[in-house]
Amino acid sequence: MTEDTAATHRPAAPTGAGPLLQLLRDGTPRTRSELAALTGLARSTVAGRVDALLAAGLIAPSGETASTGGRPPATFAFNPHARIALGADLGATHARLAITDLAGTVLAQTNADLDIALGPEAVLDWVVDHGHKLLDEVERPASDLLGVGIGLPGPVEHSTGKAVNPPIMPGWDGFDVPAYVRERWPVPVLVDNDVNIMALGEHFTSWSEAEHLLFIKAATGIGCGIIASGRVYRGAQGAAGDMGHIKVAGSEEALCRCGNTGCLEAVASGAAIAARLSERGIEAHGSLDVVELARSGSVPALRLIRQAGRDIGEVLAGAVNFFNPSVIVIGGSLALAGDHLLAGVREVIYQRSLPLATRHLRIAAARTGETGGAVGAGVMVIEHALDPDRLDLLLR
Amino acid sequence: MTEDTAATHRPAAPTGAGPLLQLLRDGTPRTRSELAALTGLARSTVAGRVDALLAAGLIAPSGETASTGGRPPATFAFNPHARIALGADLGATHARLAITDLAGTVLAQTNADLDIALGPEAVLDWVVDHGHKLLDEVERPASDLLGVGIGLPGPVEHSTGKAVNPPIMPGWDGFDVPAYVRERWPVPVLVDNDVNIMALGEHFTSWSEAEHLLFIKAATGIGCGIIASGRVYRGAQGAAGDMGHIKVAGSEEALCRCGNTGCLEAVASGAAIAARLSERGIEAHGSLDVVELARSGSVPALRLIRQAGRDIGEVLAGAVNFFNPSVIVIGGSLALAGDHLLAGVREVIYQRSLPLATRHLRIAAARTGETGGAVGAGVMVIEHALDPDRLDLLLR
Numbered sequence: 001m002t003e004d005t006a007a008t009h010r011p012a013a014p015t016g017a018g019p020l021l022q023l024l025r026d027g028t029p030r031t032r033s034e035l036a037a038l039t040g041l042a043r044s045t046v047a048g049r050v051d052a053l054l055a056a057g058l059i060a061p062s063g064e065t066a067s068t069g070g071r072p073p074a075t076f077a078f079n080p081h082a083r084i085a086l087g088a089d090l091g092a093t094h095a096r097l098a099i100t101d102l103a104g105t106v107l108a109q110t111n112a113d114l115d116i117a118l119g120p121e122a123v124l125d126w127v128v129d130h131g132h133k134l135l136d137e138v139e140r141p142a143s144d145l146l147g148v149g150i151g152l153p154g155p156v157e158h159s160t161g162k163a164v165n166p167p168i169m170p171g172w173d174g175f176d177v178p179a180y181v182r183e184r185w186p187v188p189v190l191v192d193n194d195v196n197i198m199a200l201g202e203h204f205t206s207w208s209e210a211e212h213l214l215f216i217k218a219a220t221g222i223g224c225g226i227i228a229s230g231r232v233y234r235g236a237q238g239a240a241g242d243m244g245h246i247k248v249a250g251s252e253e254a255l256c257r258c259g260n261t262g263c264l265e266a267v268a269s270g271a272a273i274a275a276r277l278s279e280r281g282i283e284a285h286g287s288l289d290v291v292e293l294a295r296s297g298s299v300p301a302l303r304l305i306r307q308a309g310r311d312i313g314e315v316l317a318g319a320v321n322f323f324n325p326s327v328i329v330i331g332g333s334l335a336l337a338g339d340h341l342l343a344g345v346r347e348v349i350y351q352r353s354l355p356l357a358t359r360h361l362r363i364a365a366a367r368t369g370e371t372g373g374a375v376g377a378g379v380m381v382i383e384h385a386l387d388p389d390r391l392d393l394l395l396r
Numbered sequence: 397m398t399e400d401t402a403a404t405h406r407p408a409a410p411t412g413a414g415p416l417l418q419l420l421r422d423g424t425p426r427t428r429s430e431l432a433a434l435t436g437l438a439r440s441t442v443a444g445r446v447d448a449l450l451a452a453g454l455i456a457p458s459g460e461t462a463s464t465g466g467r468p469p470a471t472f473a474f475n476p477h478a479r480i481a482l483g484a485d486l487g488a489t490h491a492r493l494a495i496t497d498l499a500g501t502v503l504a505q506t507n508a509d510l511d512i513a514l515g516p517e518a519v520l521d522w523v524v525d526h527g528h529k530l531l532d533e534v535e536r537p538a539s540d541l542l543g544v545g546i547g548l549p550g551p552v553e554h555s556t557g558k559a560v561n562p563p564i565m566p567g568w569d570g571f572d573v574p575a576y577v578r579e580r581w582p583v584p585v586l587v588d589n590d591v592n593i594m595a596l597g598e599h600f601t602s603w604s605e606a607e608h609l610l611f612i613k614a615a616t617g618i619g620c621g622i623i624a625s626g627r628v629y630r631g632a633q634g635a636a637g638d639m640g641h642i643k644v645a646g647s648e649e650a651l652c653r654c655g656n657t658g659c660l661e662a663v664a665s666g667a668a669i670a671a672r673l674s675e676r677g678i679e680a681h682g683s684l685d686v687v688e689l690a691r692s693g694s695v696p697a698l699r700l701i702r703q704a705g706r707d708i709g710e711v712l713a714g715a716v717n718f719f720n721p722s723v724i725v726i727g728g729s730l731a732l733a734g735d736h737l738l739a740g741v742r743e744v745i746y747q748r749s750l751p752l753a754t755r756h757l758r759i760a761a762a763r764t765g766e767t768g769g770a771v772g773a774g775v776m777v778i779e780h781a782l783d784p785d786r787l788d789l790l791l792r
Contacts (some may be wrong), residue, residue, distance in 0.1 A: 016412075155752070212632050224718070228624055235720025236608050239752045246714040247646040247748060249658075260748065262645070318642040318714050322620070323629025352643060352656065356551070357635045 017049040017395060018388025021058060021078070025386070027103075029062035029075035050076060052395045057082040058102075058386075080105070083146040084138070085381040088127045089194065089373030092116055092153050092168055092220075097127060098374035102146070102382055104204050109133045109371060116153060120180065127194045128184045148181055148383050149377030151197035152186035158238055161191035190380050194373055195241060196232050198366075199225025200383075201376025202329045208369045210327040214319065215366070216243075217332035218312060218341060220270045220287050226323070232380075242372035244269070246315045264315050268308035270334050276304055287333045294337035304341055309344020316345060317352035324357050331366030339365070413445040413791060414784025417454060417474070423499075423781070425458040425471035438670035446472060448791050452479040454498075454782075474503070479542040480534070481777040482522045485590065485769030488549050488564055488616075489510055495530045498542070498778055500600050504530045505767060512549060513741035515567035516576065524580045542781050543584035544577055545773030547593035554634055563584060580591060586776050590769055591637060592628050594762070595621025596779075597772025598725045602763045606723040610715065611762070612639075613728035614708060614737060616666045616683050622719070628776075640665065642711045660711050664704035666730050672700055683729045691735035698736055705740020713748035720753050727762030733759070 020035055030038070036046045053059040055078070062077035080103035089096045094394040095114040099107045110130050116123060116269070126149070135142060154166025161178040163169055178189035192200075199215035207213055213227040224241035226233040234240050244265035245258050256266035266272055270287020277293065282300060284290055293301035316328065330342050346363050355360075368375060385394060416431055426434070432442045449455040450472070458473035473678040476499035485492045491510040495503045506526050512519060523546070531538060550562025557574040559565055574585035589597075595611035603609055609623040620637035622629040630636050640661035641654050652662035662668055666683020673689065678696060680686055689697035712724065724745075726738050742759050751758075762769060781790060 029613065210632075226718075228629065233624065235753075235755065236606075236722035237720055237752055239750065240718065240720040242717045242720070242750055243714075245750055246717050247710070248643055249643055249648070252645070258750070314643070315714065318639075318711065319718055320635065321638045321642050322622075322715055322718065324633055324636040324638070326632035354635065354638055354641055354654070356633055357631075357638065360633065 016045075016048065016392075017052050018386075018391040020046070021386060022051050022388050023054055024053075024059055024076065024078040024361060027078060029077035031075050033073065035076075056395050058316070058394070069151075083141055084144050084226075085196075085378035086131050086134070086148065087144050087149045087151075087374040087377030087379070087381070089151045089197065089371075089377055090114070090116055090123060090127075091194065091373075095123070095126060096371060096374045097130050097134060098371055098378060099138055099140075100375060100378040100382075102386070104201075104375055104379050104382065106371060106375060108137045109374065110134060111370075116169050116172070120175040120177065124177065124180050128181065131185075142185060145185060147190065147381035148185060148304075149197065149380040150177060150189065150191045151192060151194045151373050151377045152177075153194050155238065156191050156193045158190075158196075158234060161189060163191075164238075174246040178233050185285040188381065188384065190377075190384055192232070192377075192380060193223075195223040195225040196234070197206050197225075198331060198368075198373050198378060199227055199329075199374035199376070200379050201368050201372040202234055202331070202366055203227045203230075204379040205372075205375060207327050207329070210325075211331065212323065212325040213327040214241075214323065214325045214330045215318070216312065216316070216335040216345075217329060218268070218270070218308070218330065219332035222269050222312065224319075225361075228323075231383075243315055243319070246318075248311045248314050251254075251311070263313060273301070273304045273308060273334075277301060291333055291337040294340065301337075305334060305337055305340045306344045308334065309341040309346075310348045311337065311344075312341070313345040313348030314352065317349050320349055320353040320361065321358050326360060328361065328362070328363045329366050331372065335365055347373050357386075361390075412441075412726075412788075413448050414787040416442070416445050417782060417787060418784050419450055420449075420455055420472065420474040423474060425473040427469040427471050429566065430781040446524045448562075452791050454790070460669045461592035474498075479781075480536055480540050480642060481542050481545065482527050482530070483545045483547075483593075483770040483773030483775070483777070484527075485547045485593065485773055486510070486512055486519060486523075486549065487590065487769075491519070492767060493523060493526050493530060494767055494774060495534055495536075496771060496774040496778075498782070500597075500771055500775050500778065502771060504533045505770065506530060507766075511563050512568070516571040516573065520573065520576050524577065527581075540580060541581060541583050543586065543777035544581060545593065545776040546573060546577070546585065546587045547590045547769050547773045548573075548587060549590050552587050552589045554586075554588050554592075554630055557585060559587075562636075564592065584680070584777065584780060586773075586780055588628070588773075588776060589619075591619040591621040592630070593621075593772035593776060594727060594764075594769050595623055595725075596628055596775050597764050597768040597770075598727070598762055599623045599626075599777075600775040601768075601771060603725070605724050606721075608719065608721040609723040609725065610637075610712070610719065610721045611725045612708065612712070612728060612741075614664070614666070614704070614726065614729035614730040618661050618665050618708065618728075619631075620715075624719075627779075639711055639715070641736040642714075644707050645690060645712050647707070669697070669704060669730075673697060687729055687733040690736065697733075701730060701733055701736045702740045704730065705742075707735040707740075708737070708746045709744030710748065713745050716745055716749040716753050716757065722756060722758065724757065724759045725762050726759070727768065731761055 024288040036043045054134045059076045060079040070093045080101045096111040098109040163172040181189045195217045215225040224243045226241045245263040247262045251262045251267045254266040256263035274284040432439045455472045456475040476497045492507040494505040550559045559568040577585045591613045611621040613619045618640040620639045641659040643658045647658045647663045650662040652659035669686045670680040
């Protein structure tokens with residue numbers, strides 16, 4: 001998917017600096033002796049690896065520690081400013097772009113109404129053009145760019161970076177997104193679906209201590225991004241987390257666009273709620289209208305959102321028993337209508353799941369807000385490049 | 397959980413031989429040049445690591461390759477006979493013990509009717525006594541033992557090897573299983589629940605190419621072992637795979653022993669089927685009676701097993717959308733009654749799951765049979781010790 005894929009199979013002789021940087025990424029400054037003690041590596045080995053990380057700018061001297069006498073030993077800390085990542089969150093009708101440092105902090109961002117149906121060239125040209133503008137804004141050269149991460153509103157084959165039969169993205173099916181972007185920037189380009197990058201953004205910025213996390217996007221459709229053992233879990237065909245078509249008990253009469261009945265999306269999505277409101281003579285064309293109605297106090301809208309939360313909770317209760325996550329994050333436009341959705345989710349999960357699985361389970365609203373997807377797309381690039389197994393590629 | 401846990405945090409200066417052994421574990425003999433080409437390591441580095449693996453006996457010279465002239469280069473292959481593992485599968489009333497080589501091949505085994513309620517000392521003494529007998533039988537010294545793996549019929553905290561509130565194991569709650577066994581054999585002792593080791597055994601012996609696998613044990617209760625990215629997935633509290641208490645649509649009236657209604661175990665377990673048969677005046681005290689009846693052609697038993705398969709399939713359909721596995725293996729005593737259970741599972745999964753998630757999904761009966769658990773317990777030890785991150789401990 002990126003220019004370093006081939007190189008990954010035949011890496012240069014490794015410096016082995018990955019585990020050292022992994023330790024230092026917690027932000028704590030450490031001396032060479034401390035690093036040797038923590039890793040069990042010989043002090044000469046540590047010295048060589050510290051030098052390689054210093055040369056790449058990924059760590060920097062961070063002052064001196066108190067000492068019992070003589071010259072105090074130097075300490076080193078992770079340098080999040082060494083490189084930058086560009087993340088793009090491309091939705092159906094809206095695009096958002098952010099430049100972050102290596103700690104995921106947003107340095108600059110922009111967004112625009114942009115129809116994904118314009119096709120890959122037009123949309124990706126927008127990403128490249130505005131990416132250059134953001135680079136100018138933060139006064140960093142393109143050579144500082146670690147890579148480009150892109151989230152798409154449809155199924156993506158992550159290993160190739162291509163969209164696969166995306167329902168709302170005419171012209172994108174099979175298009176080689178990384179190759180196109182790399183004609184402009186010769187850096188790694190990673191692509192994933194929007195729910196996975198939102199999960200990654202939430203995990204990285206708010207829940208990095210949680211090993212297993214589920215991120216629910218409840219909007220026009222309903223999807224789930226899975227973080228397992230600290231990484232995005234995609235499953236055998238990259239279809240993991242497709243919870244919108246799991247059957248909800250008691251909703252057998254609801255016909256779904258997939259051809260089955262009783263699917264979660266057929267009863268609890270923004271589109272389904274809007275349809276139910278319309279049936280009652282309340283004008284609502286989509287999930288944003290539903291949110292608007294709920295915010296203005298419409299009791300039917302509030303009740304339907306609460307019930308959608310219960311239906312989502314019903315499906316998640318099974319996922320909790322099965323997957324035993326430590327955190328569930330509820331996001332997407334329906335979650336913007338106050339705590340009604342979250343309350344419904346909590347109600348059913350705590351009632352239906354096993355006590356052992358919910359004893360320490362936290363169920364929370366998304367925190368990253370509208371930039372969550374773009375930040376997550378940048379984080380995807382950072383995690384890829386700084387992975388201990390891949391770091392040596394950066395140090396050559 | 398084992399004596400090397402502390403050492404893992406401060407390993408000796410690594411030889412880095414792990415990735416080399418990982419390559420060779422496929423059984424293909426390779427020359428030093430081939431290993432250098434495949435890993436990208438310097439030839440001098442490969443030579444040193446090959447020497448370390450030869451010294452430990454983990455690889456062996458395997459003849460010479462054809463050459464274009466001069467002395468033909470030596471090839472090396474994984475040596476599965478270098479060490480052995482002892483695996484114990486402890487059930488409610490039955491115990492099974494196996495010694496395997498490093499490829500998971502059973503070298504010797506034994507089993508006995510043994511009540512887990514006798515308590516940990518009595519049961520583990522049986523494991524140690526009969527383990528010694530098996531060592532004698534295969535004529536290997538205890539120093540060849542790589543470790544001991546133990547599966548227990550209840551919840552286990554894998555990181556400490558202790559059972560946690562096990563419902564059918566009086567005296568085991570919090571008992572330090574690894575410490576007790578290590579008084580007799582000073583080797584790593586790993587403990588997990590029975591479903592996880594059965595999943596591991598099936599994966600290792602029959603489906604090693606499948607990255608993501610679900611193993612269903614349908615017996616007195618119903619549980620699931622999860623292999624994600626080639627490893628046992630345990631979740632935040634080790635409760636992952638607890639599918640017996642997920643709600644089944646249309647079974648709201650069935651009261652479960654957990655206090656909820658409509659749980660899968662309340663309608664589809666061997667215990668539930670036996671209870672329904674008894675209600676109809678057909679004598680059945682547990683899942684083995686149900687299997688016996690089905691094998692003798694009892695139509696009510698066959699129909700109930702088929703329906704149990706559909707109910708299990710209903711819950712698994714959600715898991716398939718969520719987890720997107722490539723293989724589902726159906727095991728446990730109920731699966732021994734012919735293909736009725738499997739047929740019911742397949743019927744509903746293919747009807748309910750998304751086409752993308754089932755396109756390449758295989759749903760199969762367990763293959764490892766009665767020794768599957770003991771082999772899996774041994775495999776747990778092998779995978780632990782030969783893990784590339786931990787291998788250096790063996791080479792000191």
